[in-house]
Amino acid sequence: MSIEIRKEIARRLYEEVVTEGRTELLETFVAEDGTDGSRPQASWSNGRKGFQEHVDGLRTSVPDVRATVTDLLAEGDRVVVFWRIEGTHEGELWGVPGTGRRIEADSISLITFRDNQIVNYSVLPDRLTILRQVGAVAA
Structure with a gap:
């Protein structure tokens, strides 16, 4: 598989799966034994089901979520995705009720x-900025 194809799948993960909610694409994009290194392992399922739970949780917390890919870097079998999240905090997120x-x-x-x-898949969100925006942490 070419680096360009990997980058395209990564972009579509955010633009189509996260933003548009097209979780049926996870069947194509994610290996059955894929792991989501972003969440505590005891709290999520493995494979596609785990990715589905991750996306569903985000879309419940921020129903109008928009994920915009701003840059992609790739080498070998890895892609680094720089992206921006925007939306309205309506449901519980990191222990903070919707605001x-x-x-x-x-x-x-x-x-x-x-x-x-x-x-x-591993993500490092700017949690501090988001927690400040929802009033959970003082600016």
Whole structure:
């Protein structure tokens, strides 16, 4: 698989799966044994089901979520995605009940591929900025 194809799958993960809610694409994008290294392992399922839970949780917390890819870097079987999240905090997020406040923050994700599918996903969101925006942490 070419680096350009990996980058395109990574972009579509954010633009189509996260923003548009097209979770049926996870069947194509994510390996059955894929892992989401972003969340405590005891709290999520493995494979596509775990990715589905991650996306569903985000879209419940921020129903109008918009994920915009701002840059992609790739080498070998890995893609680094720089992306921006925007939306309205309506449901519980990191222990904070919905506030109705707008959030905007940058995130960086590392995606590892095997045989044209994602086998590991890790995201580093700017939690501090988001927690400040929803009033959970003083500015």
